[in-house]
């Protein structure tokens with residue numbers, strides 16, 4: 001069975017509420033004519049309620065940019081899966097490179113977020129990727145293996161929709177430098193094989209693996225034509241209606 005593509009926009013810490021509503025509205029309209037792929041957006045936490053209202057009745061999936069593992073409690077600054085579900089979030093980014101490298105999130109924290117999301121029925125998008133030093137030092141596959149295995153430790157994956165993986169080379173995020181299609185496909189094939197060692201083969205073969213790192217209207221088609229690339233996680237270009245719409249409509 002072919003994997004259903006997923007185009008995901010990560011808005012990071014951008015937009016006012018008014019801008020977010022307008023952007024979400026346009027994305028909902030731009031997605032209305034696509035039925036063979038999923039479209040997702042992850043606005044800032046503070047905009048989720050407003051964006052959820054705008055997306056009501058549309059096909060666009062609402063996601064959060066992070067997620068706590070507990071339902072409630074003394075976790076200052078965190079948002080619980082139950083709270084996110086109240087807004088209609090069904091997906092959550094976990095372990096984005098900015099969480100790992102700017103905020104120091106470890107594989108063990110990321111694993112808690114993954115298992116917490118799964119427990120409450122939210123699909124986590126586990127982001128993994130190497131730095132430029134790691135790539136140049138020949139450590140890319142080792143880093144991907146560690147981040148994936150530790151991130152998914154004890155994760156109960158009973159079907160492919162329970163999880164999405166995103167390969168995002170850190171050196172390609174927000175830099176305008178995209179991995180070559182060969183580099184991206186090679187990393188995705190490695191991750192696919194790894195997933196088949198961690199989960200049942202028929203589930204692993206259906207898990208979607210997104211590529212992220214300076215995806216834009218000019219490179220999306222060739223990336224999406226790679227065997228193991230099942231979608232895109234898009235930062236900068238997700239904030240520009242024309243660009244994101246073109247990415248959603250990749251060939």
Ligand code: PEP
Nearest residue numbers: 173174212213214235236
């Ligand atoms: C991201 O935020 O995950 C990302 C890939 O950003 P950009 O598309 O801007 O590189």
